[in-house]
Amino acid sequence: MDTGLLRPWxxxxxxxxxxxxxYDDKSxxxxxxEGALxxxxxxLLHFMGKEMTFHEVYESALRFANGLQNLGIEKGDRVAIMLANTPQSVIGYYGALMAGAIVVRTxxxxxxxxxxxxxVDSGAKIILCLDLVYPRVMSVLDKSKLEHIIVTQVKDYLPFPKNLIYPFIQKKNTSLKVEITYNATTHSFTELLKGSxxxxxxxxxxxxxxxxxxxxxGGTTGVAKGVMLTHYNLxxxxxxxxxxxxxxxHGNEVILCALPFFHVYGMTVGMNxxxxxxxxxxxxxxxxxxQTLQAIEKQRVSIFPGAPTMYIGLINDPKVTNYNLSSVNVCISGSAPLPVEVQHQFEELTGGKLSEGFGLTEASPVTHFNLMWGKRPSGSIGLPWPDTDVAVLSAETGEVxxxxxxxxxxxxGPQVMKGxxxxxxxxxxxxxxxxxxxxDMGYMDEDGFFYIVxxxxxxxxxxxxxxxxxxIEEILYEHEAIQxxxxxxxxxxxxxxxxxxFIVKKEGHEVTEKELNAFCRKSLSAYKVPRVYEFRKELPKTMVGKVLRRALIEEEKEKEKEKKKIVN
Structure with a gap:
């Protein structure tokens, strides 16, 4: 297809x-x-007070890779990793790749x-998981192709004395205690590394x-599909x-990794x-x-990739002004639209730059970003990244x-999936x-800046x-009472x-449906103004902080069904 691209961006x-x-022809x-050598x-990493060097992470990843090969993993086999952000998540990821495996983030x-x-869909042969999720893994074991389970615990990489205190916390909080029987198919992560x-x-x-x-x-619009990303894509x-x-x-930044590594956004802009x-x-x-405010201050975080809900949470923390956030230089916002008001408030708070980007899992994930130091039109997702071509197809004509x-x-672009x-x-x-x-529906302005509608x-x-x-959401975010x-x-x-x-109010603020209706009518055409408002303490979200819009829609559909039942 000839798009006639002029690339004004x-x-x-x-x-x-x-x-x-x-691009490097490297895995x-x-x-x-190379970093370790x-x-x-x-x-390389800091976790709850513990630090690990490039050499330590590399050596641990090598041990894990050899351990996987000893358990029968060959090139192209799938290894699932079901962990929150921990050193084990980094070690497991790179170790699985060293063994020639394909990582399945869970x-x-x-x-x-x-x-x-x-x-079942991935055909994973091995899973690395946290002890707390072990019962869930066991409950689906017979339906999967899993041959081995490797279990780790939070305390495995806690520094002294936190690693000694954690077992006592487990005793007091029984939900943190899981009994595991290690055998020929269930292995301790730390013991596997020691023996490899x-x-x-x-x-x-x-x-x-x-x-x-x-x-x-995510699977919010149907069955979740496995996006195939190559080494080159990532x-x-x-x-x-x-x-x-x-x-x-470069080489001297401190990057806050609060975005989960099991999401491709956190994996790319954080870990990789x-x-x-x-x-x-x-x-x-x-x-x-x-914890985030403390980490920024103590570790002098300079780069903070996040989601809008994270920045909103920090802005509205009543003690935010007690922390020194001046080290923050660059904030990379993604996974959901960034309200303009949030951008302005966070930049004023830190003195750093907060810019919005855009992407999708199928593109590893980033395709567009606003300039950090340059023209940043309000509400734009920015410009396509180097080597990334973008066009807009008319919904009416099917033409550019x-x-x-x-x-x-x-x-x-080079970041686009195989399928x-x-x-x-x-x-x-x-x-x-x-x-x-x-x-995604959007448009490009005459200067080559893109906007998602x-x-x-x-x-x-x-x-x-x-x-x-x-x-509509952009207008609502301009109201001082809306979080x-x-x-x-x-x-x-x-x-x-x-x-x-659906509205979450800021702490200490009040606003009525009538007031919001009048506020929206000042900036929106009558047909766009919400007819109904619902106030909530919180909204359903993914781990990345993306609001689960589809979940709210499904709730409304269920309510409608119940109404019809009562009427009938």
């Missing part, structure tokens, strides 16, 4: 950002090995049904062809990220970035405002849209002449009008759908 690239990049694990004593919050689907060699492995990897990762999509996207951050002090850039990652097992015209974003695991028909459905159809599937059609929830807001389409007998807004 390239005119806005600063001199320090290349328009094209020569992901090559970067860890060239700067063995440099700190959310530790998955219930049995979700876990079973992922293990540190000899280098000689597994031949073709970065462009060999898969590094099966990253499962190396390319991480390299693009490093080049985009052209003013950072740290290893490839040889900067220190400060790992948090989960996002907590107090003119600037300012809304259509579906289509993408080409969906064992789903050729679904792969064919999202590729058109080599272009990836994103399912919403997911194709999230568009609300009320009385024949197309309404994009993001536009979080999400707009969805709910069934309406007259309009087909109507707009409902």
């Amino acid at each position: 390239l005119a806005h690239y600063p001199e320090d950002i290349p328009k094209n990049i020569n 992901l694990q090559d970067y860890l090995r 060239e700067e063995p004593n440099k700190t 959310n530790p919050l998955y219930v049995e049904r979700e876990l079973e689907h992922q293990l 060699s540190t000899r280098p492995l000689s597994v031949s990897i073709d970065p462009k062809e060999d898969l590094a990762l099966l990253q499962y999509t 190396v390319a996207n991480t390299t693009q990220c490093m080049k985009w951050m052209h003013k950072i002090d 970035f740290s290893v490839m850039d040889r900067s220190k990652m400060v790992i948090l097992p989960r996002f907590d405002t107090k 849209a003119k600037s300012g015209e809304v259509g579906e974003l289509i993408i080409k 969906y695991w064992k789903r050729p028909e679904e792969t064919d459905a999202v590729f058109m002449n080599g272009w990836l159809l994103t399912g 919403d997911r194709k599937k999230d568009m609300i059609i009320a009385g024949g009008f197309n309404i994009y929830p993001r536009e 979080e807001a999400v707009a969805v389409g709910v069934p309406d007998p007259y309009r087909g759908e109507t707009v409902k807004a």
Whole structure:
């Protein structure tokens, strides 16, 4: 397909950002090995007070890789990792890659049904998991192809004296205590490492062809699919990220890793970035405002990849001004739209730059980003990254849209997936002449800056009008009493759908439905103004902090069904 691309965005690239990049023909694990050989004593990670050098992480990953081979893992086999952000998660990831395996990242919050689907679909032979999720793994064991389970505990990598105190905490809190019987198929992670060699492995990897990762999509719009990402996909996207951050002090940054590594966003801009850039990652097992503020201050965090809900949480923490956040230089926001008000408030709070990007799992995941030090149009997702081509397909004509015209974003680039695991028909459905159809509706302005109006599937059609929830949410976020807001389409007998807004108020603030209605009418056309408001203490979210819009929609559908039952 000839898109007639002129690439107007390239005119806005600063001199320090290349328009094209020569990507290394390397596997992901090559970067860890080279870091360990060239700067063995440099700190790679910090976790709850414990630090590990490049050499220590590399040696542990080698031991894990040899342990996997001793358990029968061969090139191309799948190894699942079901862990929160911990040193074991980093070691397991790189160790599995060293053994030639394909990593399957698994959310530790998955219930049995979700876990079973992922293990069965991927055909994983081994899983590395936390002891707390071991019962869930055992409950689906017979339905999967798992041959071995490797179990680790939080205390395994806690520093002294936290590692000694943890067992006492377990005794007091029985939910943290799980009895495990180790045998020929259930192994202790620490014992496996102790009994394994540190000899280098000689597994031949073709970065462009060999898969590094099966990253499962959220599944909110259907059955979760395994996105096939090669070493080259992930190396390319991480390299693009490093080049985009052209003013950072490469090799000397401190990167906050609160985004989960089991999400491709946290994996690329957090873990892989740290290893490839040889900067220190400060790992948090989960996002907590107090822990995050303490980590930023104590570790002098300079790069903070996050989601809008994280920045919102910190801004609204009543004690935020008690912490020194001046070390923050660059904040990379993704996974959900960043309200303009949140951007301004966080930049004022830290003195750093908070910019929004855009991506999708199928693209490793980043495709666009705003300039950190340059023109940043309000509400834009920014410019395509180097070597990334983007066009907008008109929903009406199917042709390339003119600037300012809304259509579906289509993408080409070195970070785009090979396809969906064992789903050729679904792969064919999202590729058109080599272009990836994103399912996201947006437009490009005359200068080449892109804007997302919403997911194709999230568009609300009320009385024949197309309404994009993001536009409504941007207005709601401008109200001083609102901490979080999400707009969805709910069934309406007259309009087909109507707009409902779910609101979380800021602590100490009050606002009524009537006041919000008047506020929205000042900035929105009448047909876009929410007809219904619901106030909640919190909104359902993924581990990355992305609001589960579909969950709210499903709730509304169930309510509608119940109403009909009562009427009938």
